[in-house]
Amino acid sequence: MLPDRLRALIQLLARLPGVGEKTAQRYALFLSSEAEGLARDLGGELSTLSERIRQCERCRNLAEVDAHGSAICAVCRDNRRDAALLCVVARVQDLLAVERSGAMRGRYFVLGRLLSPLDGVGPDELPLRELSARIREDGVKEVILATPPSVDGEATALLLARELATLGVNVSRIASGVPHGGDLEFSDQITLGRAISGRRSVAG
Numbered sequence: 001m002l003p004d005r006l007r008a009l010i011q012l013l014a015r016l017p018g019v020g021e022k023t024a025q026r027y028a029l030f031l032s033s034e035a036e037g038l039a040r041d042l043g044g045e046l047s048t049l050s051e052r053i054r055q056c057e058r059c060r061n062l063a064e065v066d067a068h069g070s071a072i073c074a075v076c077r078d079n080r081r082d083a084a085l086l087c088v089v090a091r092v093q094d095l096l097a098v099e100r101s102g103a104m105r106g107r108y109f110v111l112g113r114l115l116s117p118l119d120g121v122g123p124d125e126l127p128l129r130e131l132s133a134r135i136r137e138d139g140v141k142e143v144i145l146a147t148p149p150s151v152d153g154e155a156t157a158l159l160l161a162r163e164l165a166t167l168g169v170n171v172s173r174i175a176s177g178v179p180h181g182g183d184l185e186f187s188d189q190i191t192l193g194r195a196i197s198g199r200r201s202v203a204g
């Protein structure tokens, strides 16, 4: 019933997280019939997204590529941040959630993934070397492990505590309060803020 091209667009949109076939169809119809300008603007942004936005070279948050071709995120560029304090999170969404809580005055490191033996993600798949380099170069004194309180999140926190023990930094884990198996992203700001301020030191 629909032109091939439109059906191709629907299939692409349906691959976005949280967008089912019906929503994808609604978006595609809206873009093609009512929002011509929006379709053009979206197309322009999307076509240059991977050139303009990259992983931050220091913390793996998302950053805009500057005129010199390097990408340093806003948090890393902020000199008022406490460089001695580093918060390790699994995903960029978690970084944003911790930022919203207002409880973190240091910087971050985004792992990108969690240890997950069942999915075949072992220690070698984690950016441990980059994390160690960050800690050494920035003179980090305390590392806060803010991986989610899930099985994979706890396993990752344990591994990191062990790995970082040799670097002579204090390693702490966010306090419970964030529901087990829960996503940091969906924790409210107060709960997450308390989890960070109530963090406990862990031995490697």
Ligand SMILES: [Zn+2]
Pocket: 056, 057, 058, 059, 060, 061, 072, 073, 074, 075, 076, 077
């Ligand atoms: Zn950064």
